[in-house]
Amino acid sequence: MTNALAEAYSTAIRGMANNAPRALVRRALIEAEDLDPSLDASEDRMREYVAAAATDDPLRRALHLNIARWDNAPEDGNPWTNQTSANTEERRATIIAALGLSELTAKEFAQHFPISHQCGPTVIASPWDPWYSDEIRRDRAFYWTHYENYLREDRGWSEGSIHDLDRATNHVVERLIDPARPKPGRTKGLVVGYVQSGKTANFAGVIAKAIDAGYRLIIVMTGTTNMLREQTQRRLDMELVGRENVLRGADESDETVRQRVDYLDDEDWAKGRFVSHGVRPSEVGRPDIHRMTTRDFDYRKLQQGLPALEFERRDGTKPLWHPDNLYTSDARLIIVKKNSSVLNNMVKDLKTTGDRLADIPALIIDDESDQASINTTDPKTWTAENKKRTAINRHISNLINMLPRAQYVGYTATPFANVFVDPHDAEDIFPKHYLIALERPLGYMGASDFHDMDSSIPDNEKTFANSAEKAHLRIPDERNKNKDAEDERQLQNALDSFVLAGAIKLFRQEIAPEKYTRAFRHHTMLVHETMRTDGHRSRADAIRDKWRTSGYLTGSALSRLRTLYTEDFAPVTDALKFGDPMPGSFDELAPHVSRAARQIAPNGAPVLIVNSEKDIEQEELDFDKRPVWRILVGGNKLARGFTVEGLTVTYYSRNAGHAEALMQMGRWFGFRPGYRDLVRLFITTPVRDALEAACWDEEDFRAELRQYAAMVNGRPTVTPEDVQPLVSRHGLRPTAPNKMRNAELVERRTLSKEPSSGYPAINNQALLDANIDACIPLLQAAETSVQFPTTGRPFDALTGLVTQEQMVEVLKKLTWKDPKHFAADLAWIATLPHEVVREWQIVMPQQKNRTKVNIRGVGKYSIHGRVIDPNGHIRGNADSLHRTACDLQVAATEHIGFVLLYPVIDKTATEEEIADDGYPQGVVMALSLRLPRAAAPKDRNPLLYRVKNRAMPKYAIVDTD
Template sequence: MTDELALLALHRAAFGGMSAGPRNLAKALAYHADEHPGPLPDLGETALRRRLHHAHPDDALLILWRDRLSRWDFADGDIPPNTDARRASTYDALGLERVTRDLLDRRAPFARASGAVVITDEGWDPWYTEEVARHHSHYWDAYRNTLLGKRWAPEAVAALDRNTTRVVERLADPTCEQPYQAKGLVVGYVQSGKTANFTGVAAKAIDAGYRMVIVLTGTIEALRAQTQRRLDMELVGVENIYYGQDPDSGTLAFRDYDYLDDRDRLDGRFLRHGALPSRLGGFDIVRLTRHQDDYQALRQGLSALEFEKADRFTPLYAPENLHRSSARLMVVKKNASVLKKLVKDLARIKTERGEIPALIIDDESDQASVNTSDPKKWAQDQVQRTAINGIISELLGMLPRAQYIGYTATPFANVFIDPADSEDIFPKDFVISLDRPEGYMGVADFHDIDSTIPSAERTVANSAGLAHVRSVRPAHDDDDSDLRAAIDMFVLTGAIKLFREDHGLGADHFRHHTMLVHESVRTHVHRDQAELINGIWRRAGYLGAGAQKRLRALYDEDVYPVSEAHAAGASIPDSFADIAPYIGIAAMRIEDSNGSPVVVVNGDKEIEQRAADFDRDKVWRILVGGAKLSRGFTIEGLTVSYYRRKTLTADTLMQMGRWFGFRKNYRDLVRLYIGRDEGGRNGDLYEAFEAICRDEEEFRDQLRLYAELVDGAPQVTPAQIPPLVTQRLPWLKPTARNKMFNAELVETRSPGRWVERSAYPSKPAELRHNVERFEPVIRSLAAERTELAYPVEDRLLRFPAYIGRIAHAPLLSVLRELRWAEPAQFRPDLAYLENPEIAAKIDDWVVIAPQLQSPNLDPVTLHGFGPLDVVSRRRREGGLFDQVSFGTHRFAARRIVGTDTSIGDRVADGLAGPRRGCLLVYPTMEPEKNDLVMAFALVPPVTAVGRDRRLVAFRAKDSSRGAAAIVAAPAAV
């Protein structure tokens, strides 16, 4: 054994003895050195540092250290996780020298993410302790090692470990005598690894004693099969799939067994336990669904659902039975006829159903699962559930020990479920919001949200929109130039991927390379699109010299500048000449034997020639489709998206954001071609995505804000979450109307936070009233303009403004008398400012009137003060504005109220005070109108916090519903 391998083996042994936490490394190494056969390597820290300093990122010893440190970084304890203090305590326990600590900080830095945010009900029992997890961890350990073997970063695995524990610990103890059904919701991001999370949850739950796991996928078979394969590959393992038989023996029939010719299984990428887990002292997983087979009625094979007991005189949930009984796993799509087969079989089994600890994982839980029957009937106790919702409720009724966890990236429909309906799937016990994963491309990579960089100074290097987004103009019958440009980009980026494989990444690194075209859910539209794309492809001339000039210009003007700024270490061709030889190769790989680059994925058997099988094939194709590509189904290798579909609900639109996800080694090549309608009152898809992403991030921010316990109790429970949902675009509802319910938010407290409401009236008389009421605010402004600063990259820029000061009481008099198109929008903020406890903590407000917003509009004089510059903003359909303010003005406001520290702006520093708020005034006009809108934003002092530190207060609209925060809304017509 070489010194390197011996050192690795000794460190593994030393760390293996530290399951309860870190302890002195030198002593642990010395202890295991006594039993080590053969010559010993140098065990001193100097030798360790030398090895880690020169280690390749994939070096086994470095990965071991990163993995172990990450586990301790994320572990529960008295010291907050993922902090300098936590890492220092680990180093202290290991007894490491300062120079070793500094090296590990560089080579194994801890993840500074805040971790999953948990909103929970009161009184949950913390049964899933570290001791329980440590003593029953076979499937979790196997899954964890599988992810590390796939080169997941140890820090990412450690984060997954912590986040899955947050879910499992809020389920009921499977060994508890008294059954309890916990119901929760896990909120991730679109295409962000939710499957990895629920696979980890399933692994830990099975280890802990859950013996039936039902995974409900979306409504299409492609997603169900994709999920089944993922679970089989990473959780179930080869031995369980083949019942301990050798799949390579040649004796197994293809019709009876999955994956016999699967490339990943043949290449050793499927998990192996070494033997059937039951032969290793554990228990097996029995699959009741297969890769290509959804749940089938068991008939005479009903024994597959019967649970064996080691002690037949004690219930199944007793520990002596649970940990010797096989678990059952089924992956079922949300199809009523399929689910009814499962319900029917469960009704016939001999095992007492009340003894079975079951876990129902509902992927894409806002789709099909939510009850959308007419809520008006509920008041008459006539709940008529929709099909899937009714079957899920029936399953929960049949299995008293069943736990329900919904997973979604678009949670609004779930939190709008009536919490008073005990049989429904409202997440009464917990809502967990997952962190944005490292390496994930999301909204911030396609939108310049709150960018302070002036438009004239934005480049592909400092603007996400300029780097990755290309506008698609309104369609014309004879103009396909935007689609042609997108297809050119698809071929060109494919050639660059081939270039990168030849320059460091290795062959077959980019197994998949795809483009998405989506304009409609209608199958006849897909047929037309396929014909159009095929026509463009035939005329493009990619296999000859005809396309060279066009692609050269695209590379020089678009691809190269973006890659130079965002390639993040990936190879960049010096010139188009370097990738020209790959153009034809990429084109040939994209087209099929008939010369077509298109795969239609929409369920229409006449035009859907074949599925895009990412598991078995290399997929280099242009995918055309609708609903089948919009939910959960992962489009591997997606690089170019062409999207023009109009929808009126935010969750549907967000789920179509297939361009979100992980794009390792090609994020610089990603392009979004999206419909724009800058001149219209609604329908600008790019704007709509930005608006709903802002709403979603605000929802997550508020969850994070309210997650802090106050006197050991939650500020909000899951039943109180719906009022936190916002809506920026009136025409784009958070979810379908028949999924929405209402709550009345009495008071929202916003110490140090930006508050901007947009429901200004439109009637001229009401607008004039508001201008008149603002007289004390306008008269408070000083006659001389000054300048305030905001940061742009590494420098400070300034904007001119009039500045004044007004006491809290006169400002309240102004705000009380303002008129609104929707008074309920501002009422909770006013209640906060009027609260006597809060008002006593606010002395005055700095008033800022920023200038030079719209130089093309004539300034105005108000109440004898002027000239004041006017902002130009357009209302959206429904009468609301989107956002009037400017992100560049927030820095001074946050500094003044105490939220932020100084950025070097002496004016803002001089205005800052501990009992001072900030009010920003924006006289606004709509294009082609003369009525002035008195728009404003405010930031209360960061110290304006009540004694109870609570940030929200609720009241039920319907007193007959008791304390429930949600009442029924009219169903959609």
């Protein structure tokens, strides 16, 4: 196929963007007729071209992106779907038929454009007025189109990832108020991502689409540090604002311009990596973006420059929001850190502008919205006339209230504080209109890449291939009673790992420079042990001393590095199979070791201290202006939102007071293109366990949201205000605020139940024994030995059936650490009649080659190791393999529930501690329940509440003291 015909097909497929699929070949023939009537535009030629084309070919990309959109299109409002479910074979067949393509082409497309198994964001929302139509998205997509192209061309995003971002940002933008609507209105929402998972990319996409749609005042509030604000400013300037808006018509070769434009000494600016729109947007009828802040300067009081905040209006007799003015006016972008004086200056300037604030469509992005934004004052100090607020919360409240068309969107990876905000405080930031949980993006390294969160594999059977912890975590040897010597050994191992990983990066870069050079621009190690600055200095000195005696340049380190390579790095890379090249032997890698060491420590200085101290004589940490190959020692400045570029090795032993803080310290989460196999995390066992517990809190929160996100006839059945999702607690408290709910849950009517760490403490043997006695009917029923089928490896299990009445009786006898923990679940299960749940199948997974214990003389059973949280409660979650197997069985049945039953014990217990003639101390009977589809509530409402304080029926949170 010629380039001309490829262009014809590309034009035809793009012409259907955001619309229903139509006859592709016929449309391509029409386009080809204009290009070259003699060309063969047959489907066969197109199919041959797609089969041979590279993945970045424009036609392949256009096909991939649009097919992915059609695959995922909702049934409601799209009659062409023929009511086929999104991302299914039936939907794909409908698309192929609508495109008029043959079975041969369908098979070719299935190979190159597989159906995505990403299910999209989880959305809980109040009813809204749909306004963000396909026509708006198509006809006004200026900044979004350029941002999309930037991600594709400069960041190397796949079409699938771009589609996922397009879909997720649509969910946010469509829930804002139409900026051209005569009646003003505010919305408040929350977007929940993962730590270091690309939240900035999401809100950059939201800003692009919002400006295209007509929002003209964009305020982005970052965290509380200059480093994070500067990083966010540069990122948005580079990827969204673009060269033309930075220069504003100035000639960058002019010396006076060079002194006032902030990126002219930036390597990425010089190499053309800042997005270019090709023309100043206002010259083609699109809005310019006026930056009210720069990379080096936060918001300053404008004084005589107030007109800079006043918006252009073509027709002075009409308000700014009127279409005659809105689409010909420019946008203002303000990026500020959450600092009281900075926000105060901005609020004062807005109050004194010449524009009516009620006319300005404004978008407020609150990044790290659980930091500083939450009102943490003591409710006991409030009065009816004066609800005291913290300074930042007060400024945000004032900002929202003074802008009647303000749309507030909070972004965070740790949302627990946000969902505890009083939803009926009209001036606060509770996300009353929508709560969107983003899906885990492709290529992201998160909790499951570092923790064996629900693995049933015994420790002695774990390998680099089947254990994330074994592959990436390095934990001190607790058998070594000399703690100082063990710490010294760990630090040496961490430094060796950092140098060795750097050498492997240099090897890969030499093999494929076009693939790895940009990915390996930065190579960093993070040492995070304390927030105290004097501790940073002493640790930095210790690392420098260790570096000087490590022998990376003299060759004396080669023996240690050879052992580390052959016993750790080479087998881990081989087991993980990410496809990145490795040397055939350490000898092939050895020449790169000294090169890596020299890059890490030019002039013998491998360490940068990153904290608030001003008197440290060292180079500045600036990932934008120069490559950084260094060991970074710091505390809070390197946490919460700040991206540590190229982070490969982390040495972390700092404790945290609550799960939110611990998760935000997790800079090792994120994207590691080309070096996922090289990432190492050096942590202690208590920190590992606390972090894993925090990860479970997060996963449970997301699971709760997914269960509450049901839609009926395209409208939500549950809103954020109704839900007030229950935040579980596996270890540390979820967040610092301590507030009580006024809504008391009566029934939780969800089809999966994972009581998790709600069991009695392991030192309360009497209650544990009582729970074992309660479960005897289940043990007696599970007498048949089977090999349970799964989509992966099958597993051995004991199984049997009990009636609904027997199951309810067992659940009623169980005791929990909090009497309310399972009460709402049991209240609902007990109401289910026999015709809905006829019986329950008990499934007790059994492990080979493990000691089995005798429980009450009923039989001998495998005992499963689980993590104990800091409060002495075991985390009894089911293994994901076993859950998946039961889910498949539930889907194939109509009226049978499934119960995974595990006797669990502290995972650190040795075989010797597990008695053969009776169960040991601390055994917990853990359950995971899966109810049949017939049990789904007819009204689709998963939660039933009653008010605790009837004098305040509309308040979800009240001070009950």
